[in-house]
Amino acid sequence: MVDDLTKKTLSNIPLLKTKAGPRDQNEWVNRLKEEYKALIAYVENNKENDNDWFRLESNKDGTRWFGKCWYIKDLRKYEFKVEFDIPITFPATAPEIALPELDGKTAKMYRGGKICLTDHFKPLWARNVPKFGIAHAMALGLGPWLAVEIPDLIDKGLVKHKDEKES
Amino acid sequence: MADVWKEIERLQANLQRTQHSSTKQKLSERNCIEILMKLQEMNLLDVMHSSDGKEYLTPKQLTREIKDELYMHGGRVNMVELQQALNVDYSHIEAKCNDLVKSDRKLQIIYGQIIERSYLDRLAEELNDNLQSCGQLTIAEVSKTYDLPGEFLIPELMARLGSIIQGQMDKHRKDSIYTEAYVASHKARIRGLLSAVTRPTTFQTLSSQDLPLQLLFSIVEELIKEGRIRGQVVGGRSEKSTFLPNIHTETQNHWIDNFFAQNNYLEYDAVYRLGITDAKSYLKRRLEPSKTKPLFLKTVCVGWSLIDQVVASIEEALSNGEWTDISVLLPSSFSSEDSNQLLHHIQRERLKQTGSVPGVIFADTIIASQSFVDSCLKHFDGMIKGKADKDAKKASVFALTEEERKEYSGQTAVLSKKADKKDERRKKAFEGSGSIKRSGDGGSGIGGREVKTKGKDKKRTKWKKEQEMQEDKPSRNQQHQQEETSFMDIDEITDVLRDRHNDCPEAFLEELGAKLHRPLTAAYQSAVKSVFLLSAQQMKEKQKALTKKADEFDSLDRSSYKSRRQLEEEINAMWSKTRLFMEALNFFEGEVSGVLQKHLLATVCTDITNSLFMLTANEFLSGVEIDKEINAEVRIKLLSRFPNNVKPSLTRLNNSLVGRIIDEFQTALTDATSRDVCDVMLKSGDKKRDRQVSHSHKMSHLQQLREESNPALVLHIATLVIFQSVTGTMLNAPGKVVPNIINRLQSFLDREVFLNLISYQELVLKHLTLFNNDGDKVEIGEVEQKLNENLDEIKQLATTTKKKQAN
Numbered sequence: 013m014v015d016d017l018t019k020k021t022l023s024n025i026p027l028l029k030t031k032a033g034p035r036d037q038n039e040w041v042n043r044l045k046e047e048y049k050a051l052i053a054y055v056e057n058n059k060e061n062d063n064d065w066f067r068l069e070s071n072k073d074g075t076r077w078f079g080k081c082w083y084i085k086d087l088r089k090y091e092f093k094v095e096f097d098i099p100i101t102f103p104a105t106a107p108e109i110a111l112p113e114l115d116g117k118t119a120k121m122y123r124g125g126k127i128c129l130t131d132h133f134k135p136l137w138a139r140n141v142p143k144f145g146i147a148h149a150m151a152l153g154l155g156p157w158l159a160v161e162i163p164d165l166i167d168k169g170l171v172k173h174k175d176e177k178e179s
Numbered sequence: 180m181a182d183v184w185k186e187i188e189r190l191q192a193n194l195q196r197t198q199h200s201s202t203k204q205k206l207s208e209r210n211c212i213e214i215l216m217k218l219q220e221m222n223l224l225d226v227m228h229s230s231d232g233k234e235y236l237t238p239k240q241l242t243r244e245i246k247d248e249l250y251m252h253g254g255r256v257n258m259v260e261l262q263q264a265l266n267v268d269y270s271h272i273e274a275k276c277n278d279l280v281k282s283d284r285k286l287q288i289i290y291g292q293i294i295e296r297s298y299l300d301r302l303a304e305e306l307n308d309n310l311q312s313c314g315q316l317t318i319a320e321v322s323k324t325y326d327l328p329g330e331f332l333i334p335e336l337m338a339r340l341g342s343i344i345q346g347q348m349d350k351h352r353k354d355s356i357y358t359e360a361y362v363a364s365h366k367a368r369i370r371g372l373l374s375a376v377t378r379p380t381t382f383q384t385l386s387s388q389d390l391p392l393q394l395l396f397s398i399v400e401e402l403i404k405e406g407r408i409r410g411q412v413v414g415g416r417s418e419k420s421t422f423l424p425n426i427h428t429e430t431q432n433h434w435i436d437n438f439f440a441q442n443n444y445l446e447y448d449a450v451y452r453l454g455i456t457d458a459k460s461y462l463k464r465r466l467e468p469s470k471t472k473p474l475f476l477k478t479v480c481v482g483w484s485l486i487d488q489v490v491a492s493i494e495e496a497l498s499n500g501e502w503t504d505i506s507v508l509l510p511s512s513f514s515s516e517d518s519n520q521l522l523h524h525i526q527r528e529r530l531k532q533t534g535s536v537p538g539v540i541f542a543d544t545i546i547a548s549q550s551f552v553d554s555c556l557k558h559f560d561g562m563i564k565g566k567a568d569k570d571a572k573k574a575s576v577f578a579l580t581e582e583e584r585k586e587y588s589g590q591t592a593v594l595s596k597k598a599d600k601k602d603e604r605r606k607k608a609f610e611g612s613g614s615i616k617r618s619g620d621g622g623s624g625i626g627g628r629e630v631k632t633k634g635k636d637k638k639r640t641k642w643k644k645e646q647e648m649q650e651d652k653p654s655r656n657q658q659h660q661q662e663e664t665s666f667m668d669i670d671e672i673t674d675v676l677r678d679r680h681n682d683c684p685e686a687f688l689e690e691l692g693a694k695l696h697r698p699l700t701a702a703y704q705s706a707v708k709s710v711f712l713l714s715a716q717q718m719k720e721k722q723k724a725l726t727k728k729a730d731e732f733d734s735l736d737r738s739s740y741k742s743r744r745q746l747e748e749e750i751n752a753m754w755s756k757t758r759l760f761m762e763a764l765n766f767f768e769g770e771v772s773g774v775l776q777k778h779l780l781a782t783v784c785t786d787i788t789n790s791l792f793m794l795t796a797n798e799f800l801s802g803v804e805i806d807k808e809i810n811a812e813v814r815i816k817l818l819s820r821f822p823n824n825v826k827p828s829l830t831r832l833n834n835s836l837v838g839r840i841i842d843e844f845q846t847a848l849t850d851a852t853s854r855d856v857c858d859v860m861l862k863s864g865d866k867k868r869d870r871q872v873s874h875s876h877k878m879s880h881l882q883q884l885r886e887e888s889n890p891a892l893v894l895h896i897a898t899l900v901i902f903q904s905v906t907g908t909m910l911n912a913p914g915k916v917v918p919n920i921i922n923r924l925q926s927f928l929d930r931e932v933f934l935n936l937i938s939y940q941e942l943v944l945k946h947l948t949l950f951n952n953d954g955d956k957v958e959i960g961e962v963e964q965k966l967n968e969n970l971d972e973i974k975q976l977a978t979t980t981k982k983k984q985a986n
Binding site: 038041044045048049051052055056059064067068069070072074 | 183184186187190191193194195197198199200201
């Protein structure tokens with residue numbers, strides 16, 4: 013299940029109300045607003061807890077999102093690009109977050125760098141439609157995935173710090 | 180729609196801004212503590228944390244806080260309170276406070292409290308207020324009210340005395356502070372009190388008002404020192420001590436002096452009643468230095484004039500051969516113990532002076548001169564004689580012996596070391612018997628043995644009766660029993676004395692009686708002895724005249740009373756004599772020897788045999804009446820009834836008596852007394868004892884000689900004595916061999932002595948022949964006269980003659 017810390021984090025993210033996808037013209041705007049608000053709250057919360065781990069922005073319509081996320085291990089910051097689209101069936105379907113740089117480096121990833129989320133994520137999301145939004149996907153999907161996969165990848169030498177890459 | 184998108188843009192921007200805003204740097208609490216500890220470890224930072232761990236303080240802050248708290252608490256604060264108020268560990272506070280006290284002279288720590296000087300000043304002011312209103316404050320009270328130790332308070336208060344505190348401290352005990360006014364008022368009161376007091380007053384009563392004892396003492400002492408009041412304090416500084424006004428002591432002393440001067444004695448009790456506890460030592464102090472030098476007895480002291488008075492009357496009484504009771508002379512307050520003490524003292528003093536008449540102390544207070552006691556003894560002379568005569572008629576020497584034996588065995592029960600003496604005495608007693616028998620033989624020559632046995636039994640019966648009587652009187656003790664058998668008991672003596680001196684106190688008479696008892700008993704015994712000795716012959720006749728019926732009467736009990744031991748002793752005593760007699764036989768030969776041997780056999784040896792028979796009869800023939808006068812016939816009768824194991828030996832012994840040879844008897848006796856026959860231990864001769872036996876034998880002869888007036892008997896005894904003197908052996912001889920003995924003595928004696936004896940012997944013979952042949956009466960008279968004239972000479976010879984000089 014989701015660990016306590018994650019749960020706590022989740023509780024700090026405001027839940028969404030509007031059930032609307034990018035195809036729903038007006039409603040989507042409201043939904044997008046809520047998404048932003050949730051994200052802002054989440055980021056603020058992270059900053060407050062010295063737990064800032066990603067940057068995210070969207071296109072104008074809010075259908076495509078991109079940015080970067082990082083993980084700190086052994087006093088080193090490993091940064092990765094992150095991107096995803098809002099699926100048509102959003103919010104019934106969770107967005108598929110992808111880390112293109114890590115494509116092919118780990119088994120827990122689909123083609124194109126989409127991360128394999130845990131078995132719990134999907135039912136959890138499904139239960140919480142439309143309350144969960146992008147912020148939740150980040151907190152419940154990418155966050156735990158990074159925490160599990162990155163140290164493993166670093167140990168295996170599949171991921172290297174950018175300083176090392178240069179050298 | 181546009182504004183909606185605008186809003187989204189705004190939100191986008193917002194998100195960007197948020198994301199780009201700097202992340203708050205955050206340290207967990209754990210990290211912070213670790214960092215601080217690290218810093219402290221490195222001595223880079225000096226802080227202390229509060230006890231709940233939420234705050235850190237610098238030492239400077241702590242100091243400030245402590246000072247603030249101190250101020251807040253008015254200059255005095257408990258460190259524990261500080262700890263609670265400042266929420267800092269106690270050890271920090273304590274250390275800090277110690278530092279503070281060191282650096283700041285105004286501060287000090289007492290019992291975990293920091294106290295500022297200003298606080299003490301304020302306290303002193305407060306105390307002063309109190310003091311002015313109450314007049315007195317005890318340190319204990321102050322200490323209790325302010326919860327400060329006295330040791331701390333006293334110096335602090337002392338320092339402020341006179342400045343902040345208007346008053347003075349008790350100089351001796353330093354436990355209270357007074358105002359001058361307070362002291363002055365009490366002083367005045369005490370002055371008044373003690374000036375008025377005329378009898379001893381305890382300080383307890385004085386201090387019953389709110390005046391503290393210690394102050395009271397200092398005030399009283401001061402007053403005494405000033406001479407304002409006259410008196411002294413007795414008993415140190417305690418509640419029990421007493422103020423003795425001089426006027427009281429003076430009166431006391433005055434009374435004591437007066438009383439003593441007037442009466443010449445003083446009871447300690449009277450002094451004690453005056454309130455002087457240790458009367459005796461007080462009196463010693465008081466009276467000793469004076470000229471009178473009194474004598475201190477148990478409960479009174481006596482002055483010399485009174486003593487002199489007593490001494491004078493004692494002297495007077497004693498020199499008159501009287502007695503005096505000093506209790507009459509002394510005041511009634513003298514206890515008998517005192518009187519006794521005084522009397523003994525006087526007695527001692529008198530003994531120091533030579534030429535004073537000796538006195539005897541009786542019944543504590545009575546002193547009697549020795550001559551008075553002697554005179555009392557004289558009262559009994561007649562009674563002793565009368566009683567002795569009476570007893571002697573009934574009693575025999577063996578009775579006496581028995582009695583003595585009883586007495587001595589009584590003594591030996593207590594003092595076993597006297598055993599030897601006892602033996603000696605018993606032996607002497609037997610010798611006495613021997614000598615009596617001899618005199619009997621010398622006189623009439625018959626019945627000696629019978630007398631002895633008969634008398635013995637009679638006496639024993641009498642003794643037994645008395646014994647029974649005494650048993651009826653349970654109060655009589657053993658001593659009494661024995662004494663009573665001798666003469667009179669103490670009560671009787673006292674009764675007699677009371678008749679004579681009816682003015683004497685009872686106690687005196689009783690003690691006098693007790694004192695006289697022993698000499699009287701001794702006198703009585705010797706009287707009995709002498710009476711008996713003198714009247715031996717008479718007695719014999721009388722006793723012979725006593726009917727045999729009486730004997731038979733007694734004999735029922737009698738045989739069993741003579742114990743085996745007694746008999747053995749008798750046998751032994753007689754045997755030792757016999758042995759000594761046998762030695763003398765060596766000086767004679769032929770017929771004379773035969774005669775002597777026969778005589779021995781007929782006398783002592785027969786006695787031995789009789790005793791032996793009696794012993795055997797007691798042992799084997801219970802219930803057999805043994806006729807006291809055992810003669811040959813009786814012996815044979817007894818023999819026939821004796822068991823077979825003793826029969827032959829005893830028969831032989833009996834037969835040897837008829838023979839003429841003493842040796843036969845000796846062997847027969849040894850045989851008969853041997854273990855398997857009669858089992859009588861015959862003691863072998865022991866030189867020392869033999870000497871005693873022979874000496875006493877001689878002495879008894881000499882005694883007899885002195886009392887004898889029959890010329891023939893005198894000659895007989897004298898001869899025997901002389902024989903013993905010159906040859907050193909005892910002789911037992913019948914009268915008829917006297918001439919032979921004298922002849923035998925010729926060679927041992929000075930011629931003169933010998934001739935004297937011869938001539939006297941001739942006179943005796945002549946007298947006898949004349950008398951027997953009914954000769955001329957005139958001639959007989961002449962011879963008798965001559966005999967009587969020479970009687971003393973012969974007696975003299977007997978005592979003085981010694982072995983002839985070697986020349």
